[in-house]
Amino acid sequence: MEELIVGVDVGGTQIRAVLADRKRTMLRRVNTLTPAHEGAQQVTSRIIDCIEQVLQGIERKQVLGVGVATAGAVNPRTGIVAKASNIRGFENWPLRDLLVQGLQLPVYVGNDANLAALAEHRFGAGQGVDFLIYLTISTGIGAGVIENGKLLLGANGWAAELGHVIVDPHGSRCNCGNIGCLQALASGPAIARHAIELLQEGKPSLLRARFEGDPTRITAKEVVEAAQQGDVLALEVMQRAAFYLGIGMISFIHAFDPEMIIVGGGVSKAGELLFAPVRALIAERAIAASQRSVRIVPAALGDDVGLIGAIALVLAETGTA
Ligand SMILES: [Zn+2]
Secondary structure, three states, X not given: OOOEEXXXXXXXXXXXXXXXXXXXXXXXXXXXXXXXXXXXXXHHHHHHHHHXXXXXXXXXXXXXXXXXXXXXXXXXXXXXEEEOOOOOOOEEEOHHHHHHHHHOOOEEEEEXXXXXXXXXXXXXXXXXXXXXXEEEEOOOEEEEEEEOOEEOOOOOOOOOOHHHOEOOOOOOEOOOOOEOEHHHHHOHHXXXXXXXXXXXXXXXXXXXXXXXXXXXXXXXXXXXXXXXXXXXXXXXXXXHHHHHXXXXXXXXXXXXXXXXXXXXXXXXXXXXXXXXXXXXXXXXXXXXXXXXXXXXXXXXXXXXXXXXXXXXXXXXXXXXX
């Protein structure tokens, strides 16, 4: 009987693979760098290598399936990656079929943020909550929407790109080409950029010494730390990020009517600095009473969330969970 599952997380920097049992106990783990500039064929070969490594000495018949969480816009129904901005050549790339050919195993693929949402729903902060939104705020802003216990995919698998919802049409340019996407105003790089702008204006801040040494050393992490120490400039930056995040969430609440919004990713470590103003804004502006008190909670699963999502996908697709 098939007792083992392979979970893979393909990012712009790293490929991570694990071998797990049905209880999600991780038995083996392999990490390697993504050859993101060498093209799609190389990346695909590297993914297959990682999977072969975690499967060493394991018979194929013991494996229930392989789940792959990948960066980029991917259609889980066709297994084709339409586009991934951080992996060269992942353009209309038939990732799933190539992995099936290379591995001779059933393979299921999904967008990494979508599968993180599935993971939090099945095993994390959203257990038992059938209508939820998951947002991950780091270099970009990714999302997944769980509707009646299932991932909302849209016609082509592109649904729930909430980081590209426009929250200020006069705002900053996003790397998708549009102006004023939530990602361009509340992601880690957006927070760092805003802090640098204010520092360039000469405002006093705990960040000044670091900034004058080398402006590129100002990242969202330093801004959050300074804000937690009461730094006025850093607090102003975090306030603006929280404002846009709140504006975005009000629209998401009106669109999807969730019971809960789960927030993960590096920037979410700012905690109440972000959560408190976001909750206040939602309480003030959401239309229905039930929506004004929607639960906004931190993610529970940490750095392995993509891997756990890939495993959850295999369990869901094979009807074993
Ligand atoms: Zn965008």
